[in-house]
Amino acid sequence: xxxxxxxxxxxxxxxxxxxxxxxxxxxxxxxxxxxxxxxxxxxxxxxxxxxxxxxxxxxxxxxxxxxxxxxxxxxxxxxxxxxxxxx
Amino acid sequence: xxxxxxxxxxxxxxxxxxxxxxxxxxxxxxxxxxxxxxxxxxxxxxxxxxxxxxxxxxxxxxxxxxxxxxxxxxxxxxxxxxxxxxxxxxxxxxxxxxxxxxxxxxxxxxxxxxxxxxxxxxxxxxxxxxxxxxxxxxxxxxxxxxxxxxxxxxxxxxxxxxxxxxxxxxxxxxxxxxxxxxxxxxxxxxxxxxxxxxxxxx
Ligand SMILES: [Zn+2]
Numbered sequence: 017x018x019x020x021x022x023x024x025x026x027x028x029x030x031x032x033x034x035x036x037x038x039x040x041x042x043x044x045x046x047x048x049x050x051x052x053x054x055x056x057x058x059x060x061x062x063x064x065x066x067x068x069x070x071x072x073x074x075x076x077x078x079x080x081x082x083x084x085x086x087x088x089x090x091x092x093x094x095x096x097x098x099x100x101x102x103x
Numbered sequence: 104x105x106x107x108x109x110x111x112x113x114x115x116x117x118x119x120x121x122x123x124x125x126x127x128x129x130x131x132x133x134x135x136x137x138x139x140x141x142x143x144x145x146x147x148x149x150x151x152x153x154x155x156x157x158x159x160x161x162x163x164x165x166x167x168x169x170x171x172x173x174x175x176x177x178x179x180x181x182x183x184x185x186x187x188x189x190x191x192x193x194x195x196x197x198x199x200x201x202x203x204x205x206x207x208x209x210x211x212x213x214x215x216x217x218x219x220x221x222x223x224x225x226x227x228x229x230x231x232x233x234x235x236x237x238x239x240x241x242x243x244x245x246x247x248x249x250x251x252x253x254x255x256x257x258x259x260x261x262x263x264x265x266x267x268x269x270x271x272x273x274x275x276x277x278x279x280x281x282x283x284x285x286x287x288x289x290x291x292x293x294x295x296x297x298x299x300x301x302x303x304x305x
Contacts, residue, residue: 024214032280038261056303060287062220066227067287068255074233075256078142081134085151089133090126092155093162098126 022046024057035065112174117165125165129158132175135257136182142252143186145241153189157182172266179259180267183249190245215291216303222294239289243282250275251282 022030027047033039034047051058090099112131116124133154140153160181168177226232240248240256253264254275261279265272295302 028214028284029280032283033276038276056214056216059216059218059220059303060214063217063291064283064287066220067290068283070227070232070290071236071251071255071286072258073228074236075258077233078138078256081137085137085147085154086133088151089129089155089158093125093129093158095122095126095129098123098130 022050024050024054024060027057028060031061031064035061035068114168114170114174117174118168120166125162128161128174132178133158135175136178139179139182139252139257140186142240142256143183143245143249144189145237149186149189153182153185156185160185176263176266179253179257179263180269183253183267187245187249212288213304215288215295217291217295217300219291219294219298219300222298226298235290235293236286239286242289243285247278247282247285250278251286254279255283 027050030039030043030047034044039047051061087096087099090096109127112128113121113124117128136157137150137154140157141147141150144150144153157178161178164181168174172180240251243251249268250264253259253267254261259267261272261275264275268275291302294300
């Protein structure tokens with residue numbers, strides 16, 4: 017054992033950056049070493065990754081700007097003239 | 104969507120109050136701003152108010168836009184501040200946007216260990232799950248919510264998010280981490296209850 021092996025709870029705070037690929041190599045290695053021996057943390061990492069993916073996927077399906085909201089915006093800004101021929 | 108490439112916005116024209124150019128700016132960004140506000144506030148009427156206030160403020164302050172950040176970052180910043188101001192008003196001035204201290208309760212909360220990754224796609228992508236995702240976002244403190252909205256829902260970078268919120272990139276990462284972990288906890292509890300998956304919480 018060379019480096020300090022983080023405990024399950026100590027690792028939590030680094031997982032978000034780990035998944036974004038922003039963690040330094042040494043910490044990544046420590047996390048991966050822990051993961052190779054800890055089923056629980058593998059589940060935590062997998063579900064954290066999936067949480068992020070789910071939000072990305074659902075965000076893509078969020079409603080577009082409703083046409084009437086855009087119309088009211090252009091009216092409020094006195095820009096109706098520009099709305100008509102841009103549509 | 105047209106195929107022709109529109110010329111880039113002229114900051115010069117915007118600064119001197121060119122109305123056609125301002126209309127182009129609005130048309131380019133109104134959908135992004137609306138979704139941002141809706142995601143922070145969770146309510147279409149409030150989102151529309153923020154949308155209108157954002158462009159009214161932009162129109163007023165464009166002559167002094169210094170170009171140090173991009174126009175989109177600048178607009179996002181106005182919109183985020185408007186949304187947070189509205190939240191603060193609704194909560195009676197009680198919300199804090201400072202770096203939240205991780206409180207002991209949260210730190211000691213058992214870590215939910217529910218393996219819901221392999222649930223079929225139709226369970227993860229249905230309207231019911233979408234509602235749960237939205238409710239979870241709404242339950243986050245405003246300081247965490249804005250960060251996860253900008254990063255994971257609007258798809259902005261850590262750097263852009265830090266410029267919009269005027270906080271360090273380290274703070275963005277810390278808040279994003281706390282927000283994502285909290286969301287994962289809530290989703291794990293939900294999937295555990297909804298589908299009877301085993302919970303190895305420790
Ligand atoms: Zn572990």
